[in-house]
Amino acid sequence: xxxxxxxxxxxxxxxxxxxxxxxxxxxxxxxxxxxxxxxxxxxxxxxxxxxxxxxxxxxxxxxxxxxxxxxxxxxxxxxxxxxxxxxxxxxxxxxxxxxxxxxxxxxxxxxxxxxxxxxxxxxxxxxxxxxxxxxxxxxxxxxxxxxxxxxxxxxxxxxxxxxxxxxxxxxxxxxxxxxxxxxxxxxxxxxxxxxxxxxxxxxxxxxxxxxxxxxxxxxxxxxxxxxxxxxxxxxxxxxxxxxxxxxxxxxxxxxxxxxxxxxxxxxxxxxxxxxxxxxxxxx
Amino acid sequence: xxxxxxxxxxxxxxxxxxxxxxxxxxxxxxxxxxxxxxxxxxxxxxxxxxxxxxxxxxxxxxxxxxxxxxxxxxxxxxxxxxxxxxxxxxxxxxxxxxxxxxxxxxxxxxxxxxxxxxxxxxxxxxxxxxxxxxxxxxxxxxxxxxxxxxxxxxxxxxxxxxxxxxxxxxxxxxxxxxxxxxxxxxxxxxxxxxxxxxxxxxxxxxxxxxxxxxxxxxxxxxxxxxxxxxxxxxxxxxxxxxxxxxxxxxxxxxxxxxxxxxxxxxxxxxxxxxxxxxxxxxxxxxxxxxxxxxxxxxxxxxxxxxxxxxxxxxxxxxxxxxxxxxxxxxxxxxxxxxxxxxxxxxxxxxxx
Numbered sequence: 001x002x003x004x005x006x007x008x009x010x011x012x013x014x015x016x017x018x019x020x021x022x023x024x025x026x027x028x029x030x031x032x033x034x035x036x037x038x039x040x041x042x043x044x045x046x047x048x049x050x051x052x053x054x055x056x057x058x059x060x061x062x063x064x065x066x067x068x069x070x071x072x073x074x075x076x077x078x079x080x081x082x083x084x085x086x087x088x089x090x091x092x093x094x095x096x097x098x099x100x101x102x103x104x105x106x107x108x109x110x111x112x113x114x115x116x117x118x119x120x121x122x123x124x125x126x127x128x129x130x131x132x133x134x135x136x137x138x139x140x141x142x143x144x145x146x147x148x149x150x151x152x153x154x155x156x157x158x159x160x161x162x163x164x165x166x167x168x169x170x171x172x173x174x175x176x177x178x179x180x181x182x183x184x185x186x187x188x189x190x191x192x193x194x195x196x197x198x199x200x201x202x203x204x205x206x207x208x209x210x211x212x213x214x215x216x217x218x219x220x221x222x223x224x225x226x227x228x229x230x231x232x233x234x235x236x237x238x239x240x241x242x243x244x245x246x247x248x249x250x251x252x253x254x255x256x257x258x259x260x261x262x263x264x265x266x267x268x269x270x271x272x273x274x275x276x277x278x279x280x281x282x283x
Numbered sequence: 284x285x286x287x288x289x290x291x292x293x294x295x296x297x298x299x300x301x302x303x304x305x306x307x308x309x310x311x312x313x314x315x316x317x318x319x320x321x322x323x324x325x326x327x328x329x330x331x332x333x334x335x336x337x338x339x340x341x342x343x344x345x346x347x348x349x350x351x352x353x354x355x356x357x358x359x360x361x362x363x364x365x366x367x368x369x370x371x372x373x374x375x376x377x378x379x380x381x382x383x384x385x386x387x388x389x390x391x392x393x394x395x396x397x398x399x400x401x402x403x404x405x406x407x408x409x410x411x412x413x414x415x416x417x418x419x420x421x422x423x424x425x426x427x428x429x430x431x432x433x434x435x436x437x438x439x440x441x442x443x444x445x446x447x448x449x450x451x452x453x454x455x456x457x458x459x460x461x462x463x464x465x466x467x468x469x470x471x472x473x474x475x476x477x478x479x480x481x482x483x484x485x486x487x488x489x490x491x492x493x494x495x496x497x498x499x500x501x502x503x504x505x506x507x508x509x510x511x512x513x514x515x516x517x518x519x520x521x522x523x524x525x526x527x528x529x530x531x532x533x534x535x536x537x538x539x540x541x542x543x544x545x546x547x548x549x550x551x552x553x554x555x556x557x558x559x560x561x562x563x564x565x566x567x568x569x570x571x572x573x574x575x576x577x578x579x580x581x582x583x584x585x586x587x588x589x590x591x592x593x594x595x596x597x598x599x600x601x602x603x604x605x606x607x608x609x610x611x612x613x614x615x616x617x618x619x620x621x622x623x624x625x626x627x628x629x630x631x632x633x634x635x
Contacts, residue, residue: 071520082518084518090507090512090515090516090578091511092628093578101504101505101519102516103519104500115499115500115503
């Protein structure tokens with residue numbers, strides 16, 4: 001049984017159809033890539049999956065039962081953790097405080113609950129060490145970390161708090177090649193822990209490197225879901241660009257190239273003639 | 284350092300380097316504390332007045348108590364304003380709240396014969412309601428709190444003015460003194476335990492309690508998060524609206540606290556009481572390293588900022604400088620503080 005299943009989900013904003021008839025299943029221990037160009041509906045779909053929006057039509061099922069999520073917090077309580085692209089961390093707060101934000105460990109002194117910062121720092125250090133980041137100081141501001149490290153902290157946080165599904169919104173798009181590779185490694189690590197990872201990206205190469213299943217979105221509709229064995233990278237790229245459009249574009253590009261070559265040929269002949277004439281005069 | 288025989292020197296060099304790096308790391312940690320700029324300024328201001336006005340009474344116990352009292356007037360407001368600022372919001376209505384609360388206490392007592400404790404409780408209830416409304420409007424409309432509370436600034440001041448004139452025919456209410464004897468609430472808002480005015484004790488108490496809450500509770504963590512990035516905070520389940528609204532209630536309540544202390548101390552109040560107090564509280568908080576845009580700051584810093592304001596305000600009095608210069612000094616200090624704090628914050632975010 002899939003952990004999450006969307007059945008025929010449609011989302012409209014006023015008269016705009018952001019998503020039409022989307023159905024996807026997310027299984028435990030797989031990396032499910034959501035691919036699509038800008039404006040394909042990826043971010044609307046993430047917001048539905050993470051509890052920010054509710055579908056206008058269709059059902060959201062969690063472990064086979066229909067659910068209605070009213071906030072990201074409710075999704076989080078079910079174990080659906082989302083790492084939003086640029087909203088993952090508060091740069092001026094320490095790594096530890098970011099790690100435990102909203103779920104602070106507490107010590108009780110009678111009726112007074114105190115933030116247990118020693119436990120928090122210890123766990124943060126430990127969890128980050130597990131994914132290969134050794135911190136100089138867990139109390140340093142998140143703003144001192146690189147983009148990839150921030151993503152890593154966010155992923156480690158989700159895993160530590162028992163995420164069953166991890167939704168990653170373009171985690172590699174703002175990163176350099178090396179850092180992106182490190183984040184891809186974390187994605188695989190999360191998968192081997194039995195977590196269902198939803199990896200949203202418009203980079204087919206990153207998706208292909210780690211993905212087991214691929215769903216391609218285009219203009220709010222789905223081209224369907226494909227197992228890695230049943231599809232090629234080129235085919236995915238073609239679907240993302242909208243299939244036919246890309247073929248049309250290729251024809252157009254070819255025409256431009258042809259036209260240019262005849263122009264260039266004419267120019268060459270003219271130049272040759274001028275040179276010949278000049279040569280004749282000088283004799 | 285090449286060569287075997289130089290090994291000792293190499294390790295000595297390494298040791299010195301490690302030692303220096305350790306020292307630098309500690310220094311950096313100290314530098315990124317939000318209140319460092321304020322503490323430095325406090326020392327500078329103190330030394331300046333100790334040198335120029337030390338012989339005229341600035342260094343006496345009396346002189347010290349003097350500037351502590353003025354500092355307390357700014358500080359009681361500044362500590363709550365700092366928390367609200369860290370949460371990314373402003374409260375410009377806090378000065379008008381002082382005027383309104385003063386009248387809510389003074390008029391019923393002197394005109395209608397209410398017991399002071401009842402009038403004080405009503406004033407606090409009123410301020411909490413106003414704070415709730417301010418916060419609720421900010422959260423619901425998503426308009427800048429600057430605008431919302433600017434509206435409450437005028438509304439509260441105007442209503443205080445109009446209603447006071449309508450009820451008393453004057454802009455002042457006085458004669459509280461004869462009603463205060465034996466009232467149960469009066470003791471905690473007036474007097475001078477151990478020779479220090481009650482306002483100083485409230486200031487110190489609020490600094491300790493609010494400072495402790497900010498750094499040692501989940502709620503404190505949420506205050507930082509809400510001001511740093513409300514959307515990110517909401518996504519991890521922080522109750523953003525509740526945090527903001529409660530802080531607007533806190534600032535309104537500290538305005539009423541100050542009004543209560545002042546009314547009981549002087550026995551009278553005026554419709555203009557507390558004018559510009561909101562700006563001085565913001566100035567204290569900013570000098571104390573609190574970031575106007577939220578997400579960064581400290582309660583202790585705001586208290587140091589308030590102390591600096593009090594020290595300069597009273598210190599000028601002891602020197603030969605004309606006291607009219609105070610505002611210019613305040614403006615220059617504010618500018619210097621913002622520049623310094625901005626630099627320190629950039630240091631905090633630099634990779635180590």
